[in-house]
Amino acid sequence: MDRVKLTINGKEVEAPAGSTILQAAEMAGIEVPRLCYDPHLSSLGACRLCVVEVKGNRLLPASCVTPVTNGMEVETETDKVVQARKTILELLVANHPLDCMTCDKMGACKLADYCYKYGVKDSPFVGERHEYPLDDSNPFIIRDMNKCILCGACVRACEEMTGQDNLSYLNRGFNRKATTAADVPYIESDCVFCGQCVAVCPTGALVEKTMSGKARRWDIELVRTTCPFCGTGCNFDLAVKDGKVIGVLSTPEAPVNGQMLCVKGRFGWDFIYNEKRLTTPLIKKNGQFVEASWDEAYDVIAEKFNAIRDQYGPDSFAALSSARCTNEENYLVQKLTRAHMGTNNVDHCART
Amino acid sequence: MAGLATTFGSGAMTNPIYEITEEAELMLLIGTNATEAHPIIGYKMRQAARNGAKMIVCDPRRIDLVDEADYWLQLKPGTDIPLLNGLMHIIIKEGLEDKKFIEERTENYEELKAIVENYPPEKVAELTGISVEDLYAVARLYATTDKAMIFYTLGITEHICGTRNVMSVANLAMLTGHIGRPGTGVCPMRGQNNVQGACDMGALPNVYPGYQAVANPDIQQKYEKAWGRELPNKIGLKIPEMFEAAHEGKVKAMYILGENPVLTDPDSNHIRAALEHLDFLVVQELFLTETAEYADVILPAASFAECDGTFTNTERRVQRVRQAIEPIPGQANWETICQMATRMGLPMSYEHPSEIWDEMASLAPSMAGINFGRLENSSLQWPCPTVEHPGTPFLHSGKFTRGLGAFQPSDHIPPAEMPDKEYPFLLSTGRILYHYNVTTPYSPGIASIWNKELAEFHPLDAAKLGLDKDSKVKIASRRGEVTSAIKITERVQPGMIWMSFHHTATPTNALTSDALDPITGTGEYKVAAVKVEKL
Numbered sequence: 043m044d045r046v047k048l049t050i051n052g053k054e055v056e057a058p059a060g061s062t063i064l065q066a067a068e069m070a071g072i073e074v075p076r077l078c079y080d081p082h083l084s085s086l087g088a089c090r091l092c093v094v095e096v097k098g099n100r101l102l103p104a105s106c107v108t109p110v111t112n113g114m115e116v117e118t119e120t121d122k123v124v125q126a127r128k129t130i131l132e133l134l135v136a137n138h139p140l141d142c143m144t145c146d147k148m149g150a151c152k153l154a155d156y157c158y159k160y161g162v163k164d165s166p167f168v169g170e171r172h173e174y175p176l177d178d179s180n181p182f183i184i185r186d187m188n189k190c191i192l193c194g195a196c197v198r199a200c201e202e203m204t205g206q207d208n209l210s211y212l213n214r215g216f217n218r219k220a221t222t223a224a225d226v227p228y229i230e231s232d233c234v235f236c237g238q239c240v241a242v243c244p245t246g247a248l249v250e251k252t253m254s255g256k257a258r259r260w261d262i263e264l265v266r267t268t269c270p271f272c273g274t275g276c277n278f279d280l281a282v283k284d285g286k287v288i289g290v291l292s293t294p295e296a297p298v299n300g301q302m303l304c305v306k307g308r309f310g311w312d313f314i315y316n317e318k319r320l321t322t323p324l325i326k327k328n329g330q331f332v333e334a335s336w337d338e339a340y341d342v343i344a345e346k347f348n349a350i351r352d353q354y355g356p357d358s359f360a361a362l363s364s365a366r367c368t369n370e371e372n373y374l375v376q377k378l379t380r381a382h383m384g385t386n387n388v389d390h391c392a393r394t
Numbered sequence: 395m396a397g398l399a400t401t402f403g404s405g406a407m408t409n410p411i412y413e414i415t416e417e418a419e420l421m422l423l424i425g426t427n428a429t430e431a432h433p434i435i436g437y438k439m440r441q442a443a444r445n446g447a448k449m450i451v452c453d454p455r456r457i458d459l460v461d462e463a464d465y466w467l468q469l470k471p472g473t474d475i476p477l478l479n480g481l482m483h484i485i486i487k488e489g490l491e492d493k494k495f496i497e498e499r500t501e502n503y504e505e506l507k508a509i510v511e512n513y514p515p516e517k518v519a520e521l522t523g524i525s526v527e528d529l530y531a532v533a534r535l536y537a538t539t540d541k542a543m544i545f546y547t548l549g550i551t552e553h554i555c556g557t558r559n560v561m562s563v564a565n566l567a568m569l570t571g572h573i574g575r576p577g578t579g580v581c582p583m584r585g586q587n588n589v590q591g592a593c594d595m596g597a598l599p600n601v602y603p604g605y606q607a608v609a610n611p612d613i614q615q616k617y618e619k620a621w622g623r624e625l626p627n628k629i630g631l632k633i634p635e636m637f638e639a640a641h642e643g644k645v646k647a648m649y650i651l652g653e654n655p656v657l658t659d660p661d662s663n664h665i666r667a668a669l670e671h672l673d674f675l676v677v678q679e680l681f682l683t684e685t686a687e688y689a690d691v692i693l694p695a696a697s698f699a700e701c702d703g704t705f706t707n708t709e710r711r712v713q714r715v716r717q718a719i720e721p722i723p724g725q726a727n728w729e730t731i732c733q734m735a736t737r738m739g740l741p742m743s744y745e746h747p748s749e750i751w752d753e754m755a756s757l758a759p760s761m762a763g764i765n766f767g768r769l770e771n772s773s774l775q776w777p778c779p780t781v782e783h784p785g786t787p788f789l790h791s792g793k794f795t796r797g798l799g800a801f802q803p804s805d806h807i808p809p810a811e812m813p814d815k816e817y818p819f820l821l822s823t824g825r826i827l828y829h830y831n832v833t834t835p836y837s838p839g840i841a842s843i844w845n846k847e848l849a850e851f852h853p854l855d856a857a858k859l860g861l862d863k864d865s866k867v868k869i870a871s872r873r874g875e876v877t878s879a880i881k882i883t884e885r886v887q888p889g890m891i892w893m894s895f896h897h898t899a900t901p902t903n904a905l906t907s908d909a910l911d912p913i914t915g916t917g918e919y920k921v922a923a924v925k926v927e928k929l
C-alpha cells in the first residue's frame with residue numbers, strides 16, 4: 043500500500059494513502075477531539091470538533107473526513123483551532139441541558155469532557171431550546187432527545203452495525219432529530235433493542251435504563267466477561283457498583299463482537315437478581331422441598347448415589363452436564379461420573 | 395457434530411466468525427435464523443451482504459435475512475438432502491466441481507457421484523418446492539465463487555436425518571473445494587454459550603476431554619493414571635437413552651446440572667415420566683425449573699456473573715468468564731461440585747478454576763497450550779497444542795483432521811411424521827430473538843416486553859380456522875397439547891405453524907416428535923404433525 047508522508051504538530055508522520063488526518067494523527071499518538079467520529083462507523087464530519095489547521099488551507103477542515111496528502115502540514119491545537127472548537131461547543135451547549143450533576147452519562151460524556159478541556163461553562167448564544175418529552179417507553183433505554191447533539195452515531199450504528207435501519211433523521215435545521223420512523227417511541231418502532239445506539243452515544247441522550255440513578259460512571263467497576271447466551275461468544279463488561287451488577291457495557295476490545303451486542307447480552311443479565319433464584323439447598327421431604335444446609339444436602343447425596351451405585355452397578359447412574367456452565371464445571375462433572383461413579387453415562391444437550 | 399466428525403474428522407465450526415465480514419464472497423445459510431438465534435453473527439452477515447457478498451438463504455420460513463439475500467430457497471421442511479443433492483447434481487453435470495481438490499484431498503467421490511446422479515433438477519424441484527431455475531442459479535453461483543462459506547444450525551440437525559443432512563452439507567463444500575481456506579468452510583453455529591466447551595470437556599458418553607475415545611485403551615490408561623481410579627471403557631448413554639433407561643428402571647439415579655430437559659427436550663411428557671421413575675435425582679439449578687420439581691435434592695447454582703472459569707464459543711475460541719459479584723447461593727458451582735464429589739469419596743481440592751483447567755489441559759493435547767495466563771488479555775482458538783502456539787482460526791488447511799475428507803452421500807429421508815388428515819398442520823420450532831432457551835424468561839426486562847408464546851400462522855390458514863390476532867388456540871399432536879396466543883404472518887408457509895419453546899405456560903415440546911436421529915439421538919424438533927382448535 044502506498045504511504046503518504048506529512049507532518050502533524052511538527053512531527054513527521056507516515057500513513058497509508060487514503061487515511062484521514064485524524065487516523066494519521068492517531069497513528070502518531072496525537073489525539074484529536076471528536077464527537078461524531080467512531081472508528082467502527084462510517085465518517086460523517088457532522089460535529090466539526092475535529093477541525094485542524096492545514097497549511098495553505100484558509101478553512102479549518104474536519105480531520106475525520108479529510109484524506110492525507112504528501113507534504114501536508116497539519117496543526118491540531120493552534121489558537122485558531124481551539125477558538126473554533128470552543129465556538130462549536132458553545133453552540134452545542136446553547137441547546138443542551140446543563141444538568142450534568144444528575145446526568146447518568148457524566149464521567150462518560152464526551153461533550154462534558156471537551157467542555158472541561160476547552161473551559162466552556164455556558165453558552166453566550168441565547169435562543170430557543172428544545173423541550174422534548176423523555177422516551178422511557180421501553181425497559182432498556184432512556185432517550186432524552188434534549189441532550190442529542192445530532193452526531194448521528196446512533197443512526198449509523200443502527201444501520202451499519204445491526205442493519206436494522208430503525209433510526210434516521212427527521213426535519214431540518216433547529217428541528218432536526220435523530221429518531222425512529224414517524225418519531226414514535228422506541229417500543230412502538232422496529233427497534234430490536236440491541237442497544238448499539240446507546241453504546242456509541244457520546245452524551246446523555248441515550249442511557250441504559252438499569253444504570254440510571256445507580257452510580258456515577260467513575261464509581262463503576264468493570265469486569266470483562268463472556269456472554270452466557272448463545273454460542274457466539276461475545277465479550278462485554280459487567281458494570282458493578284457496591285457488589286451488585288447494574289448493567290452491561292460493550293467494549294471495542296471484544297474479539298468477536300466489538301461494540302455490538304444483542305438484546306439478550308446487553309439487557310438480559312437481570313435474571314441474576316430474579317427473586318425466584320434458589321439460595322439454599324433444598325431436600326424433598328414428604329413431597330415438599332425443605333431448606334437444608336450444604337452439609338445435609340451433601341450427606342443425602344453421597345449416601346444415595348453411592349448406595350445406588352453399589353446396589354445396581356455404575357451404569358445405574360447418569361449425569362446430565364450443561365452447555366450453559368463453564369468448561370471447568372463440565373470437566374468436574376465428567377470426572378466425577380467416570381472416576382467415582384464408574385460409568386460413561388455423561389452427556390449434555392449438545393444436540394439442542 | 396457426528397456428521398462433520400465423520401466427513402472431516404472434527405465436529406467443530408471450520409472457520410472463524412470474523413471471516414464473514416473480512417473474507418467471505420458468498421454466504422450460504424441453510425436452516426439457520428442467525429439474526430434471532432445468533433444475533434451478532436446475523437448482524438455481521440447482514441453487513442457482509444450489504445457490502446457486496448452474495449447471500450443464499452435456504453429456509454422454509456421467511457427469516458429476516460431473506461431481505462438481504464440474493465436467493466431465497468423456500469424449501470419444504472425436511473427436504474434438505476434432496477436440495478443439496480440437487481445442487482451437487484448440477485455442479486457435477488456442468489463440470490463445476492473442484493477436480494483437483496477431490497483428487498488430492500477426498501475419498502469416496504464415486505459413491506457421491508452415483509447417488510446425486512439420481513437427483514436431477516426436475517425431481518428436486520418437485521421434492522423441495524424450489525424452481526429449477528433457482529436450483530441452477532444457486533448451484534452455479536456457489537460453485538463458481540472462490541470464497542464461499544456455509545452456515546447451518548439446528549434447522550439442519552434437528553431432523554431424524556440430521557447427521558445425514560450435515561454430511562450432505564459437508565459433501566457440497568468438499569465437492570467445490572470450499573474448505574481449508576479463509577472465507578470458506580462449513581460453520582455449524584452452536585446454540586448455547588458453551589455447547590462447544592461442554593463437548594470439548596468430554597461431557598459426552600464416548601470421549602474424554604479433547605475428543606479422546608473412552609474405548610481407546612491407551613487413553614483410558616492415561617486418565618486412570620491421572621485420576622488414580624479404574625475407569626470404564628464402555629460407551630455411555632446419550633440423553634434420550636438415559637431417559638429411556640430411566641423409564642425401564644435401568645438408570646436409577648441422576649445428577650442434572652443446569653439443564654431443564656422437561657422444557658427443552660422433545661416429547662416432554664415422556665421425560666416427565668422418566669424423571670418420576672428415578673429413585674434419586676439431584677438437580678443443580680438457578681431456579682426451581684420444571685425439571686427441578688422432580689428432584690430429591692436441589693443444589694442452588696451460581697450464575698455466570700458469580701463464577702470464574704471459561705466458555706468456548708462456536709468457533710472454538712476459549713474465553714474467560716469472570717466473577718463479578720459474590721455468588722448468590724454463597725459459593726460458585728465449581729466449589730459445589732468439588733464439595734459434593736469429596737463427600738461422595740472422590741477428593742477434589744482445587745483452589746481456583748484455573749487449576750481445574752490446567753489438569754484438563756495436561757490430559758487433552760488439543761488444548762494443552764491454553765492457560766488462564768494466556769487468556770487474561772486475549773482469547774485462543776483450539777487446536778493449541780503448546781504454550782507458544784497462536785491457536786487455530788480455521789481448520790483443515792492442506793489436510794483434513796482425519797486425513798482425507800470422506801464424502802458421505804445420502805438419499806432422501808422424509809421426516810418421521812408428516813401432516814395427515816387427523817393432524818393436518820406441520821409444526822416447526824425454533825428460537826426467537828428475545829429469548830434464549832431457559833434463563834431469559836427470568837429477566838424482568840425481557841419478560842416485560844415478550845412474555846408469551848405467539849404461534850405463527852399463515853393468513854390463509856388463519857382465515858380457514860377463523861382466527862384473528864387476538865385468538866387463542868389449542869394445538870395438539872399425538873403426544874400432547876398446549877394452548878397459545880397467535881401471530882398471523884406470511885413468514886410461515888401455508889400449512890405450517892411455527893413456535894418457540896421458551897415459555898412455561900406454552901411448553902411447545904409437549905408437541906414435538908419423539909423421533910430421533912439414529913446416530914446422534916437428536917430430536918426431530920423441526921417437523922411434527924399437529925391439529926389446531928380455536929378457543
